[in-house]
């Protein structure tokens with residue numbers, strides 16, 4: 134008798150739009166893995182802002198529809214396609230494919246994109262390995278090379294990525310000036326090791342000037358965009374650099390290019406998708422191994438606020454978009 138066809142419970146959307154309007158859960162057929170592919174039984178996946186941007190049709194890469202959202206997650210290898218030799222059934226893995234599809238019980242992935250997860254790394258951390266911890270590392274170490282003792286100015290500092298930056302600051306000895314939008318968020322970040330916290334962007338260059346002895350910061354990272362990004366650019370030291378990597382406000386930034394001319398400062402964008410495309414496979418493996426090592430040691434530990442079953446996708450997304458979270462909302466099951 135032929136084996137029963139595998140299916141997968143999956144979050145789906147047939148058109149781009151507000152997640153509450155377009156997301157639903159259904160059961161879809163799961164084809165056997167092709168040559169060089171595996172089937173992964175996923176167990177945990179985060180709801181990241183980028184996932185919701187994909188659903189809203191506002192991301193750099195958009196999938197053909199209908200689609201399953203979710204750019205990352207952890208699971209176990211459940212079935213092997215022909216010729217797969219780098220993983221075996223039961224291995225706990227993360228796919229570096231960065232294509233939507235993790236908000237499902239199962240997904241097919243090329244075996245070459247899989248990273249085995251060491252026992253010392255929890256599912257909670259592994260599920261979040263790629264999008265935020267890796268980006269925080271690349272921003273701090275590769276994009277800006279923040280040195281011990283140097284200041285780093287960051288916005289949306291209470292975000293998961295911002296909290297990982299605080300963990301990296303502790304491990305690598307640099308100092309942080311952290312911008313948050315809510316006064317209640319300030320003490321929590323100070324307790325996590327933030328050196329300075331500024332609430333809101335009013336008067337930002339003057340506040341940063343007070344902290345840095347009038348010099349400004351040489352290095353800054355922004356996830357908000359809009360007027361805050363412009364205020365951060367105006368807080369740079371001579372020859373300083375602001376890397377923008379998120380646009381949470383959805384607003385355009387009114388830059389004064391005079392600031393950049395007369396200070397010789399730089400504002401540039403960063404997207405992890407380009408880093409994957411431009412890095413050698415050996416460099417990607419080495420960087421991932423470094424991050425997994427820091428996770429195993431507890432140096433990097435992306436926080437979790439709540440877990441929801443896939444079936445509760447609308448409640449989970451509503452929670453993920455609520456201000457004042459202290460960690461990521463994970464989809465389990």
Ligand SMILES: NC(=O)c1ccc[n+]([C@@H]2O[C@H](COP(=O)([O-])OP(=O)(O)OC[C@H]3O[C@@H](n4cnc5c(N)ncnc54)[C@H](OP(=O)(O)O)[C@@H]3O)[C@@H](O)[C@H]2O)c1
Nearest residue numbers: 268289291292293294356378379381382403404405456457
């Ligand atoms: N370019 C890349 O390759 C890349 C890679 C990874 C992440 N990202 C981006 O990094 C950012 C952070 O991601 P995450 O997953 O760490 O975020 P997260 O955990 O979901 O947290 C979002 C944070 O942003 C704050 N926030 C939301 N809207 C805001 C606004 N309009 N103005 C100011 N602050 C706002 C929230 O503040 P409250 O605490 O007050 O609620 C919260 O602390 C996102 O924009 C994401 O797309 C980019």
